[in-house]
Amino acid sequence: MTDRLRVLISADLEGVSGIVHVVETNPGGYDYERGRALMTAEVNAAVAGVLDAVPDADVRVADAHGTFRNLLPEELDRRVRLIRGKPRPLGMMAGLEAGVDAVLFIGYHARAGAGPGVLAHTISDAVLDVRLQGASVGEIGLNAALAGHFGVPVVLGSGDDAACAELRALVPAAVTVEVKRALGQAAAETLHPQEARDRIRRSAAEAIGRRNRVRPVPTGGPVETEIDLYGPYTVDLATLVPGVSRAPGGRTVTFTGEDIVAAYRLIQLVVQLGQIKPG
Missing domain, CATH: 3.40.50.10780 (Dipeptide transport protein)
Known part of the structure; x- marks a missing residue:
């Protein structure tokens, strides 16, 4: 130390x-x-x-x-x-x-x-919005x-x-x-x-x-997460990941992270899926 x-x-x-x-x-x-x-x-x-x-x-x-x-x-x-x-x-x-x-x-x-x-923007052009606990964040x-x-x-x-x-x-x-x-x-x-x-x-x-x-931003868990995605194909890919669901409307996926670290990692993965184009 x-x-x-x-x-x-x-x-x-x-x-x-x-x-x-x-x-x-x-x-x-x-x-x-x-x-x-x-x-x-x-x-x-x-x-x-x-x-x-x-x-x-x-x-x-x-x-x-x-x-x-x-x-x-x-x-x-x-x-x-x-x-x-x-x-x-x-x-x-x-x-x-x-x-x-x-x-x-x-x-x-x-x-x-x-x-x-x-x-x-938020992370990538593949993302239209990210919400944690219902609040939009960048x-x-x-x-x-x-x-x-x-x-x-x-x-x-x-x-x-x-x-x-x-x-x-x-x-x-x-x-x-x-x-x-x-x-x-x-x-x-x-x-x-x-x-x-x-x-x-x-x-x-x-x-x-x-x-x-300066106080740290308070965090807790579980973290309800929603991501609005530009491409419907990315939604299709993201729902192949265990725990990720499609929300009504065709452009939003949802999942729950046990804490912000778990949610953050899954957000990164979904963003990377947005770089994949249909074969």
Whole structure:
């Protein structure tokens, strides 16, 4: 065991300053390499802020966008450990299982159906909505709940104004860094990247300094889960999984997780099924 502060930074890409279009976030897009460089720089700013506050903190970074292979390892702050690649049991929140004292969300976006929100979605275009206990949640809500299961507070989030508002609604005491203001799904008024990084660094140090004032999102079980899916074929596949049922209407599947960890894992599986096309 160690007495060092343990911090997990979960990093997405759509909420990074300057990013407004899907071609900037997907491998093969003409501006993807620029996007991943901007993402890496914002993560480094968050790392610097954490270590400004607690110089000997143990910091892990979970690459949490798409392939989970976006951050440039050679450009990442050498004082951290990088978690990359998929699949992995806790997805965007890999590292929680190793024991963590505080979580930071960097580059996050609003949930599907929220708006205006830059590149707002929930996990995948295959998903129209996710509901836990009847309440609609996006990646912010899912990941904050998962952190809460482990007793860990989300102390900071960065992204557009919609993403920041979504986190504050769940965790009022969290520090948020608005790096752009959404004008639509693919348009924003954005800070200069260096200004965004400066604000993230200052805010990360502030968030770590006041982490004891932030409560973890309460979770319990069982967790009633509903997923509205874009493709009926995905519904057909998902109902082959034990415990998953089709709801009336043809686009929704339901299941019950014994806790948020079990629900989270099954959500990940259903999302992956959404990548399979009819033979």
